[in-house]
Amino acid sequence: MNTEETVTAAVSDLRLGSSFTLAHLLQAIQERRHRRLRVVELADLDTRDGICALWLVTDTEDFVLHARSDSALHRQQFVLHELAHMILGHTEGDDCTAGDVLLPNIPPHTRGRLLKRQDIDSETEIAAESLADRLAAGIRGSVFAESRYSEIFG
Ligand SMILES: [Zn+2]
Incomplete structure (x- = not known):
């Protein structure tokens, strides 16, 4: 499969339809992976690199x-x-402990696998960015759908 086909298959596999919210997406991923998923803002994350x-x-x-x-x-x-x-x-990455990355809401010494990729030319990065764009379009679709709904019924 080429990247386009991989991404299209991944989107339809989520069964979220053409428009959805971020909350629906998070829910779908948790169900697929059978584990909790938390999104945490990390004020200290160094974005310079x-x-x-x-x-x-x-x-x-x-x-x-x-x-x-x-x-x-x-x-x-x-x-x-x-x-x-x-x-x-894309589950390959470096082993680390959560303490290494200064996480406020995560117990220290939690063993983890830290996945960060800066090589943006690699195939996995291109696929991830392409899927992210498709997901963003789905979420925008749901924002439009909601605003249309409130225009009509609000
Ligand atoms: Zn990436």
């Missing part, structure tokens, strides 16, 4: 850690990018 979000896999939970951003759209894109890696099953 290009890291805007990380996926931390612990024994029991998944965390998406994202940098603070004044733009809700940017923040959403960071998160969707990491969610895309989860959906596509």
Whole structure:
């Protein structure tokens, strides 16, 4: 499968339809992975080296850690990018303990697998970015649907 086909298959596999909310998407991923997923803002995340979000896999939970951003759209894109890696099953990464990454809401010494990728030319990055864009379009679709709904019925 090429990237386009992989991404299209992943979207239809989620069974969310053409428009959905971020909450629905998070729910669908939790159900697929049979584990809790938390999205945590990490004020200390250093974005100078290009890291805007990380996926931390612990024994029991998944965390998406994202940098603070004044733009809700940017923040959403960071998160969707990491969610895309989860959906596509990109699970290789470095072993670390949660304490290494200074996490406020995560018990220290939780063993985890920290997934961060800065090599944006790699195939997994291209696929994740492409899926993130598709997910963003689905969420925009639901925003439009909701505003149309309130126009008619509000
Ligand atoms: Zn990535």
